Amino acid sequence: MEPQRTARYYYLKLLRLKGDPYSLARGVAVGVGVGIIPIVPLQTLIILILAPLLRGNSIAGILAGLLISNPFTLLPQYYLAWKVGKLIYPVEVSWSRVQETLEFAFAGGNSATFGDRLAAFGHLGYEAIAILILGGLILAIPLVLLAYPLSLRLFLTINRKRREKHILS
Secondary structure, three states, X not given: OOHHXXXXXXXXXXHOXXXXXXXXXXXXXXXXXXXXXXXXXXXXXXXXXXXXXXXXXXXXXXXXXXXXXXXOOHHHHHHHHHHHHHHHOOOOOOHHHHXXXXXXXXHOOOOOOHHHHHHHHHOXXXXXXXXXXXXXHHHHHHHHHHHHHHHHHHHHHHHHHHHHHHHHO
């Protein structure tokens, strides 16, 4: 599927969710926050743990996470997290090493198992992983602060329109 079609598909699925607008917005905020942190193999699991703890909708969180973190956004997202993380935690680890690991992990051929791909991240070293996660956490803060009020407004509007349509029918 094309990147625009994929994004639109998940966006429309998000719009069709029913439920409490506040819960849906909290789920979106969790999904956006976790989705921007470069921890791809664990994102869904973390969303499924955090969303209920924060009284957010898990499905909204997963869909928002997929909109933020998908095969089309991974490389730019990791690169941005790398750049931001390097500003805070300046150690000498080259981006080319991280890029090689990402290419192996996400396109490493059919012979690479999930364990091989996960182990590739372990070979990056503590510093590189710390830089990526720190950069992702810093990027997550403003995105979550934007995602919650914007998605709450969106879901309140959708809810109001559904009620109006129901009254008219």
